[in-house]
Amino acid sequence: EAGVVQSPRYKIIEKKQPVAFWCNPISGHNTLYWYLQNLGQGPELLIRYENEEAVDDSQLPKDRFSAERLKGVDSTLKIQPAELGDSAVYLCASSLRDSDEQFFGPGTRLTVL
Amino acid sequence: GQNIDQPTEMTATEGAIVQINCTYQTSGFNGLFWYQQHAGEAPTFLSYNVLDGLEEKGRFSSFLSRSKGYSYLLLKELQMKDSASYLCALGGATNKLIFGTGTLLAVQP
Numbered sequence: 332e333a334g335v336v337q338s339p340r341y342k343i344i345e346k347k348q349p350v351a352f353w354c355n356p357i358s359g360h361n362t363l364y365w366y367l368q369n370l371g372q373g374p375e376l377l378i379r380y381e382n383e384e385a386v387d388d389s390q391l392p393k394d395r396f397s398a399e400r401l402k403g404v405d406s407t408l409k410i411q412p413a414e415l416g417d418s419a420v421y422l423c424a425s426s427l428r429d430s431d432e433q434f435f436g437p438g439t440r441l442t443v444l
Numbered sequence: 445g446q447n448i449d450q451p452t453e454m455t456a457t458e459g460a461i462v463q464i465n466c467t468y469q470t471s472g473f474n475g476l477f478w479y480q481q482h483a484g485e486a487p488t489f490l491s492y493n494v495l496d497g498l499e500e501k502g503r504f505s506s507f508l509s510r511s512k513g514y515s516y517l518l519l520k521e522l523q524m525k526d527s528a529s530y531l532c533a534l535g536g537a538t539n540k541l542i543f544g545t546g547t548l549l550a551v552q553p
Contacts, residue, residue: 335486371452373448376542437486
């Protein structure tokens with residue numbers, strides 16, 4: 332069974348440019364999460380979806396970050412415009428609705444120059 | 445709020461046993477997770493404690509004491525491939541995970 336798929340794996344952009352990350356969760360997983368992980372830190376939740384509904388986006392910087400999960404499966408996280416401080420790994424995870432165990436994708440490593 | 449503390453780095457010898465501690469302060473949580481993360485890779489699930497006590501899974505064991513705000517991950521018969529970051533995380537009522545900063549374990553020959 333395929334795990335959580337993310338693309339791209341690496342992205343280098345200049346500041347003020349837009350960037351988008353894509354995530355395909357494990358088949359059948361209703362819940363999808365986007366995390367940000369800085370070097371030497373644990374992941375921090377940005378947004379959580381139950382199917383297509385964003386049920387927790389309290390940590391998402393809404394002035395520049397947006398996310399969508401239109402059909403309740405794949406999800407896209409966008410940053411516009413990117414800032415130097417956005418350089419980090421962006422992790423996507425998924426889980427079954429009533430399960431505490433989350434399965435993580437390999438992440439997208441973003442470098443903003 | 446929630447505060448989770450782990451040692452930043454640890455070093456251990458191949459074949460030995462190592463204990464990675466995690467202390468926390470929180471108003472409530474469902475369970476405590478341990479994840480392993482190799483450099484440049486995704487975190488992978490190791491263990492989950494809901495009740496106080498020891499959960500054993502092969503070479504890995506995890507312990508929880510809610511009254512003491514304390515957990516540990518015990519790794520036995522260390523192998524070189526166990527060199528990784530080990531993340532302690534609290535699971536909330538809404539499936540939300542709050543992670544500690546992680547402990548970077550280096551296993552030496």
